[in-house]
Amino acid sequence: MTNFDSDRLRMIAAHVRATRRQYLKGVSAVQYSLTGAAVVLGFIGFGGLVLPHSAQDFRHVVQVWLQAWYNTAALLTFRLPRNFEQPELPWELQIARFLLPALGIWLSAQAYLRLTRQKLRFFALFGLNDHVIVVGPGARANAIARLCKAEDLKRRVVYITETEDDAALAELSSLGAIILHAPTLAPETYMRANLKRARSVVVAGDRGAENIRACEAIRDIVLHERPAGVPALSLVVAIDSPEMSAVVDASFHEARDRRIEYRLLDPLDNIAQGLTRRLLPQLGSPNGPPAVVMIGWNGAAPAIHRRLLRNGPPGFRLVLADENAELTKSALLAAAPGLAEISGLSFITCDTGPSLLANAQLAEVLRNSPLAAVIVSGSSDDANFRVAVQLRRFARAQHLWTPAIYVQQQSSDAALESLKKLIAAETIDVSRIHAFGSLDEQFAPAAVLHSTDEAMARAVHERYLQEMRLQAPDAKPAPGTAPWEELMETFRAASRAQAEHIDVKLANAQCCRVAAEGGADFTFSDEEVERLARLEHWRWCMDRWLDGWTYGPQKKVELLKHDQLKPYEELNENQKNLDRQPIRNLPKLLALSNFAVRRERHISAGRALVSAHNVADAIFVEAQTCKQTGTIPVIDLELAQPGDLSLARTLQRQGLAVRMLLARPFGVLAQLFPRENLPDLVDALDTARDVVPAPDFASVEESAAKPAQANAA
Numbered sequence: 001m002t003n004f005d006s007d008r009l010r011m012i013a014a015h016v017r018a019t020r021r022q023y024l025k026g027v028s029a030v031q032y033s034l035t036g037a038a039v040v041l042g043f044i045g046f047g048g049l050v051l052p053h054s055a056q057d058f059r060h061v062v063q064v065w066l067q068a069w070y071n072t073a074a075l076l077t078f079r080l081p082r083n084f085e086q087p088e089l090p091w092e093l094q095i096a097r098f099l100l101p102a103l104g105i106w107l108s109a110q111a112y113l114r115l116t117r118q119k120l121r122f123f124a125l126f127g128l129n130d131h132v133i134v135v136g137p138g139a140r141a142n143a144i145a146r147l148c149k150a151e152d153l154k155r156r157v158v159y160i161t162e163t164e165d166d167a168a169l170a171e172l173s174s175l176g177a178i179i180l181h182a183p184t185l186a187p188e189t190y191m192r193a194n195l196k197r198a199r200s201v202v203v204a205g206d207r208g209a210e211n212i213r214a215c216e217a218i219r220d221i222v223l224h225e226r227p228a229g230v231p232a233l234s235l236v237v238a239i240d241s242p243e244m245s246a247v248v249d250a251s252f253h254e255a256r257d258r259r260i261e262y263r264l265l266d267p268l269d270n271i272a273q274g275l276t277r278r279l280l281p282q283l284g285s286p287n288g289p290p291a292v293v294m295i296g297w298n299g300a301a302p303a304i305h306r307r308l309l310r311n312g313p314p315g316f317r318l319v320l321a322d323e324n325a326e327l328t329k330s331a332l333l334a335a336a337p338g339l340a341e342i343s344g345l346s347f348i349t350c351d352t353g354p355s356l357l358a359n360a361q362l363a364e365v366l367r368n369s370p371l372a373a374v375i376v377s378g379s380s381d382d383a384n385f386r387v388a389v390q391l392r393r394f395a396r397a398q399h400l401w402t403p404a405i406y407v408q409q410q411s412s413d414a415a416l417e418s419l420k421k422l423i424a425a426e427t428i429d430v431s432r433i434h435a436f437g438s439l440d441e442q443f444a445p446a447a448v449l450h451s452t453d454e455a456m457a458r459a460v461h462e463r464y465l466q467e468m469r470l471q472a473p474d475a476k477p478a479p480g481t482a483p484w485e486e487l488m489e490t491f492r493a494a495s496r497a498q499a500e501h502i503d504v505k506l507a508n509a510q511c512c513r514v515a516a517e518g519g520a521d522f523t524f525s526d527e528e529v530e531r532l533a534r535l536e537h538w539r540w541c542m543d544r545w546l547d548g549w550t551y552g553p554q555k556k557v558e559l560l561k562h563d564q565l566k567p568y569e570e571l572n573e574n575q576k577n578l579d580r581q582p583i584r585n586l587p588k589l590l591a592l593s594n595f596a597v598r599r600e601r602h603i604s605a606g607r608a609l610v611s612a613h614n615v616a617d618a619i620f621v622e623a624q625t626c627k628q629t630g631t632i633p634v635i636d637l638e639l640a641q642p643g644d645l646s647l648a649r650t651l652q653r654q655g656l657a658v659r660m661l662l663a664r665p666f667g668v669l670a671q672l673f674p675r676e677n678l679p680d681l682v683d684a685l686d687t688a689r690d691v692v693p694a695p696d697f698a699s700v701e702e703s704a705a706k707p708a709q710a711n712a713a
Helices: 002-018 020-045 055-077 091-127 139-151 170-175 187-192 208-225 242-254 267-283 301-311 325-335 337-341 360-368 381-397 414-423 445-449 451-471 489-500 502-508 526-546 573-592 612-628 642-653 666-670 675-687 697-712
Strands: 132-135 157-161 178-181 200-203 233-237 260-264 291-295 317-322 345-349 371-376 405-408 433-436 511-515 595-605 631-639 657-662 690-692
Touching (some): 020 055, 132 139, 139 445, 200 445, 267 433, 267 502, 291 360, 325 345, 360 381, 381 433, 451 573, 573 595, 612 631
Parallel strands (some): 132 157, 371 405
8 A cells, every 4th residue: 555655646747747837827817807906996996987977077087087096006905995894895906806806815824825835945954854965066966966856856955166156956956856055165065954864965066076075075974084984976977088087986896885885987888778777678588589770980889888798688689770880899708808709709900981781791781680679879979860760760660660770869859850850741750769868867866866776686605605605605705795884996897787687687587577566486497597597697707708817727816807697508507596596585685675576468469340339348358358467568469550549549548558560561561551541550569568670571562563453454
């Protein structure tokens, strides 16, 4: 019941945030309407409805009007006219004499609270606990504070700055953040912000040197003032210089303390994390390893490439097409020589401009590979969007259904929206061109604060320590078996990578996570445990390879050598158990975060031979039965005609996951639908759980072409 209530409250809060402007407009309209009604009624009540009967009476009428307006305005100041206390008053004055003063008090109170809002919020500083402190100044810090507050209105956010004016902080103030104008390097500032009880501090000012000095002040306060029973403070710092970032990162992790956790703010990695999470279920698809094509090597592309490699299954194909692909390959293999043995890692040297698809090797990959996504990371937004349009036109010409194309944006998504409008008239699935890399993704609270990922990574490491103690209770402590607070960063990163990989494993077993309590009793079958253990070992090997490790007959941490960097089949039983046990523990790990594992059940929906309404009702009843038995229904629906689209939209509106099976190539299928239904077709496919293309494009094309040839003859 608690989860249900909290979910409903979140939905209500999201609705209020989404309709806030309309609500405020409605309040203003009510205020204006009541004020106008009160003024009109006061004017009438004071005898203002006098009309001149002749030119000689006009001066008298004007005097009456002015007196009526004056008496009406006097109601706002509580200056009542003579004989106003008489009980026999017109009904218009009876309403106006209460309505206008009430509106005046209301508007005056609103103005006063608006002027004193930030001053009144300072009283909340004394009772702050488990709050977030963001240190500015600058657009980056402002955006982080704004997103942290907007994502959760109950979260208390303190924004510290000393140079920004109220105009620059207007939006942040309207959201309810506590703004503290004070020196960012003074220890007293952080004492006022109740640093001793804070959950996280994000130092994201525009000047890197001052950010480092602010971190030193924060660290001194935490080490001397923070109570021992309070959880460790998460300190995130932004440093724009890569060289200085490496130095500070090394110094942070050398001086570990249980009361503070250091992390560097990496916007590009945050972008990569957000994009990779969209693709995790497809990377774990049980239908076979997918392929991802990356075009360009700019911006967040290196971080995306690394995360995709770390989460891809055995046989996963990752293709990079770039003008300097060979140089990128040499640099990558020099830093991670173990990747040389991976057959799915491909590099294509080609132009990333207008002649992109003239490269036969790239065209072959796009035509024949089971693609999960195409990621475009060129040097400019305009060039990226042009490449995306090229890819869609290539798909139309080949009668292909291609996956989503993710286009990196460095300035704004306005150009993308304009581009969609320009080509909306063409039969191209433009809705599946998605922009990524916005400020909201760079500074998303989940990525910046690391709260969920860090908790799961800690749980992963604690489970690993328990298994190691059971298997070898008297073994000599190794660097990887230290407590989390003393653990080397490379091993912490490995635990985070294992936590991120959970959704890949669940998708491979045709399962998913749902928000629920008491999900620790779920068990995988022996076949699933073995299959997922092989997947986990591959992920672990890939993670070690990316960190520069290679195979060695004996494990030597100082030389980055490991004796288990070999195929799963060559491991002994004890080593295999190290990969099997995390799979068995997976439901318990998710239960710690109030998640449960549920299996998917695929329900086949044939052609719409009867009315879509009856078919939808039957499928909905079967889906509800699945939910009652603890499984997640997925509807497999073959899309071949307009009736099938109507059924698909009905099921989607009922909240069911629909997997579209295209009976014909997309270009051929689109011609069967009326032009006004094409946006609905595109939206249905875009909303689908998955889209499976037609199995044999050539045979369908031939069968579609024969009637046309006969008619021509």
